[in-house]
Amino acid sequence: MPASLQGELQPTIYRFKLGGFEAATILDSKAVREGLHPMYGGNATADEVHGLARANNIDTSRLEHHNIPTIVNTGKQLVLFDTGNGALPREYEQLKARMPAGNLVSRLGQAGYKPEDIDVVVLTHGHPDHIGGLVEGGKPVFANARYVFGAAEFDFWKKNENVREARKFNQKLFMTICEPLAERSTFIKPGDEVVAGIHAVDAAGHSPGLMAFHIESDGKRFMVTADTLTQYVMAVQRPDWYFEMDDEKDKAVASRKRILDMLATEKLFFASFHMPFPGIGYIDKTASGYRWVPHSYQLNL
Numbered sequence: 001m002p003a004s005l006q007g008e009l010q011p012t013i014y015r016f017k018l019g020g021f022e023a024a025t026i027l028d029s030k031a032v033r034e035g036l037h038p039m040y041g042g043n044a045t046a047d048e049v050h051g052l053a054r055a056n057n058i059d060t061s062r063l064e065h066h067n068i069p070t071i072v073n074t075g076k077q078l079v080l081f082d083t084g085n086g087a088l089p090r091e092y093e094q095l096k097a098r099m100p101a102g103n104l105v106s107r108l109g110q111a112g113y114k115p116e117d118i119d120v121v122v123l124t125h126g127h128p129d130h131i132g133g134l135v136e137g138g139k140p141v142f143a144n145a146r147y148v149f150g151a152a153e154f155d156f157w158k159k160n161e162n163v164r165e166a167r168k169f170n171q172k173l174f175m176t177i178c179e180p181l182a183e184r185s186t187f188i189k190p191g192d193e194v195v196a197g198i199h200a201v202d203a204a205g206h207s208p209g210l211m212a213f214h215i216e217s218d219g220k221r222f223m224v225t226a227d228t229l230t231q232y233v234m235a236v237q238r239p240d241w242y243f244e245m246d247d248e249k250d251k252a253v254a255s256r257k258r259i260l261d262m263l264a265t266e267k268l269f270f271a272s273f274h275m276p277f278p279g280i281g282y283i284d285k286t287a288s289g290y291r292w293v294p295h296s297y298q299l300n301l
């Protein structure tokens, strides 16, 4: 008998060592979208965008955005960065067709962590794919955690001024999910410490208060860049190109370039929330700009 076809099988958890810390990236879910342009390169032509895609051997009509939270065990605290989609597509009719359900909790389980083990949940920003796993059925998923928000980000959604049309539902969602968690939350600004070894870095633009995080243990350094770079070709090779989901386009371009320069100059490994899983790599400077170099075995335990 010939062997039967078994279907897709892809890795979803990657754990590595970072000085005295352990860290892991976990694939929560992946969004598949049609068409690269004008989602990327709204300020460029479709030909330019498709040309760059073809030059890098990626499909011009199909885009995968992986959603990849990062977890860091400092030895003292278990810190989770972002929470994926959670139950949002089950709980909100408007999101059913737009996003797949999250798998973070079951995959954390496979990696050896229970939701109640998480000490700190850091929200890089307030978009649905980052806050969606915080609450399910009206109850906090990470029952023992305290939360860390960027003060500017939290204030933006709470004030509800200058929220663009495409983010009006997001604003309501943020208030439903995050506002009730405020009393267990700390509100920080760029430069502030989350726990010893983890500091916030300004990355505003994609959202008004987006923060990246610099992690350091025993001289080993790493960054969680969240949604600064949302696609490994478009955002890295053409950081000037607008990304439709960036709330403040020019500010996002400036932050992208500043962080790309920092990653390349300081040769930092980083985890990027929407890169192809495991979402870890580094940035090389090239003659015309930058390129994403995926991690191979440099960080293995």
Ligand SMILES: [Zn+2]
Pocket (backbone or CB within 6 Å): 127, 129, 130, 227, 273, 274
């Ligand atoms: Zn995102």
